[in-house]
Amino acid sequence: MHIQTSFLGTLSDFFHIISVGLVFVLIFGGWAFHWRIVREKDPQLRSYVSRWSSTIGFLWPFVAICLLVTGIGDIYYRSSGTGLHWYDEGWLVAKLIFFVILVVNGSVFGSILGRKRTQLLQFMNEQQSPEIAEPTLKSLNRQFSWHYLVQFLLLAIIIFLSTIGSGKQFGIS
Ligand code: HEM
Numbered sequence: 254m255h256i257q258t259s260f261l262g263t264l265s266d267f268f269h270i271i272s273v274g275l276v277f278v279l280i281f282g283g284w285a286f287h288w289r290i291v292r293e294k295d296p297q298l299r300s301y302v303s304r305w306s307s308t309i310g311f312l313w314p315f316v317a318i319c320l321l322v323t324g325i326g327d328i329y330y331r332s333s334g335t336g337l338h339w340y341d342e343g344w345l346v347a348k349l350i351f352f353v354i355l356v357v358n359g360s361v362f363g364s365i366l367g368r369k370r371t372q373l374l375q376f377m378n379e380q381q382s383p384e385i386a387e388p389t390l391k392s393l394n395r396q397f398s399w400h401y402l403v404q405f406l407l408l409a410i411i412i413f414l415s416t417i418g419s420g421k422q423f424g425i426s
Contacts, residue, residue: 262330269323273412275316279359280408283309284401290370291394296383300374307367313360320352331419344418348411355407358400366397 286306293299328339339345370393377383377390 259330259333262327265323265326265330269320269327272316272319272323275312275319276355276408279309279312279316280401280404283363284405287394287397287401290374291398296374296378300371300378303367303371303374307364307371310359310364310367313356313363317356317360324352342418344414348414348418351407351411351414355404355411358403358407363400363404366393366400369393370397 283306286302286309289302290299290306293302328345332338370390373386373390373393377386380386
């Protein structure tokens with residue numbers, strides 16, 4: 254089992270865990286906003302919540318960079334002096350692939366869906382008969398629910414790979 258003894262390595266790991274917390278805020282916070290929009294009947298409030306939800310989505314690139322930088326730091330301090338490369342560790346390669354899917358899903362597909370729904374809700378808010386757009390809204394809401402389900406699953410897989418794979422806990426290393 255590998256034990257990290259370097260101070261900078263511990264610091265990098267510390268900020269990595271903080272960045273992981275930010276991902277939780279993005280995914281669980283985004284889902285909470287989504288849930289509020291689905292249940293809310295007041296068009297004005299729905300439109301307002303949707304704008305906030307899109308603001309959260311804009312944080313994806315920033316959080317992804319934090320994770321990438323601290324993750325690279327972790328890789329560096331984890332493997333320094335061992336002769337090990339990041340691509341030698343299967344769990345890490347798998348984790349990076351799932352990470353890329355998570356980030357693309359969050360920052361590209363999530364923000365496209367968010368933009369469409371915010372525009373639609375704004376339109377519904379300004380119209381005399383907003384019910385004509387109700388089927389489109391239902392379809393967007395359904396796509397969003399699937400989007401968050403996929404994000405939850407990806408996050409669970411990444412956490413699983415990180416804890417079991419890193420060899421600090423019982424498991425493969
Ligand atoms: C959503 C994205 C990510 C999540 C949720 C995540 C989560 C975690 C967690 C929970 C740990 C265990 C920390 C510990 O036991 O101290 C960890 C460790 C680690 N992560 Fe990440 N991580 C993510 C992205 C990344 C990325 C992008 C990289 C690489 C560029 C990376 C590289 C590492 C490495 C090398 C370790 C092992 C550190 C060690 O051995 O102490 N992670 N990650």
